[in-house]
Amino acid sequence: MATKRKTESQDVVTLLQDDHQRVQKLFKQAEKLDAQEDSAELQEIVQTACMELTIHAEVEEELVYPAFRDVLEDTDMVVEAEIEHQSAKDLIAQLEEMDPSDERYKPTFTVLGEYINHHVNEEEKEIFPKVRKTDLDLDGLGQQVVARKAELQAELGEETPAAQDAQ
Secondary structure, three states: OOOOOOOOOOOHHHHHHHHHHHHHHHHHHHHOOOOOOOHHHHHHHHHHHHHHHHHHHHHHHHHHHHHHHHHOOOOHHHHHHHHHHHHHHHHHHHHHHOOOOOOOHHHHHHHHHHHHHHHHHHHHHHHHHHHHOOOOOHHHHHHHHHHHHHHHHHHHOOOOHHHHHHO
């Protein structure tokens, strides 16, 4: 009986959906916290989510979206996704500059979560189904994504669950 490695034949869509689920869980965890009483825990969740989102956006912009553009007839959805990334990056930058005791800290993270949920919904319901119908090598792109994520995590000196999964 052969054991299957985690990175073996994981297509890019599945990898991206795994990222989405992981980050959405972090937003749900943050919702349950009291910003004043649980500020250290909230800060840890925010930092983890922002790191995951930053790496996820980078690999999508470098590798995934260009590949999607090559195979999709209507690329407007990809352009919209890129614009949504910029809005998320702006909120992440604001969070990184804020102190967790700032009254705007948790609400800013909540708004980021709303943006991300909207983005995830569009990717998973509109873009991914169309990409699956193309001849794009989803496994090959998935391998590139895993490798690039590992590089970015090494550059940033961070170990996220995605990095641990890749090992």
